[in-house]
Amino acid sequence: MTIYIALLRGINVGGHNKIIMAELRSSLEQLGLHNVKTYIQSGNILFESDEAEELLQTKIQDKIKEDFGISSVVVIRTAEEIQQIVSQSPFSNQEISEAEQSCKGECLHVALLPTAPSKVNSDLFLSFTNERELSVIDGRDVYLLFYDSIRNSKLGNNLKKLEIPATVRNWKTLMKLSNMVEELKH
Secondary structure, three states: OEEEEEEEOOOOEOOEOOOOHHHHHHHHHOOOOEEEEEEOOOOEEEEEEOOOHHHHHHHHHHHHHHHHOOOOOEEEEEHHHHHHHHHOOOOOHHHHHHHHHHOOOOOEEEEEOOOOOOHHHHHHHHOOOEOOEEEEEEOOEEEEEEOOOOOOOHHHHOHHHHOOOOEEEEHHHHHHHHHHHHHHHO
16 A cells, blocks of 8 residues: 555635544545544645545545535645655755744745646746745755745745645655654554
8 A cells, every 4th residue: 555645735724724634534534545644734644545646636635625615735745755855855954054044934845736837837936036035846846945934935925836736835844744654654
């Protein structure tokens, strides 16, 4: 069985699209997903399944719409993909350390996309980078490093230029998900 991580977009943010995680776990277990676990309230779900990513994405989106009345984009990664994301950060330890010293809040984030953006849209998005807001696009993953804050950043506000819905997670969340994958494997 494959270990997957489903990342829901816009769940329990600012009092909107509220879903209780225990109810979400129960709902997804009804789809036949195994070992369903959630992490924090923003819609991070670990589970095991033999089904393909594309089918799971559709089934989970439909189930959330059916059970909770919420249309949420679901981005799925395998355990290996999550571990690759955290092990292959394109930013140096020095860059991250410098950003951490000046950033208000978390400095390192990854925007996860259901599909890779086009070259044209990637280039347009990357044109908003500057010395205080850095980004590297690696397939379906967009690494973001902020020296100030993701809030009100030009780069963060222009993710829509990729023309693909993204869900953003900070580095601590991705590290925790990676650790949860390891626990599930053992």
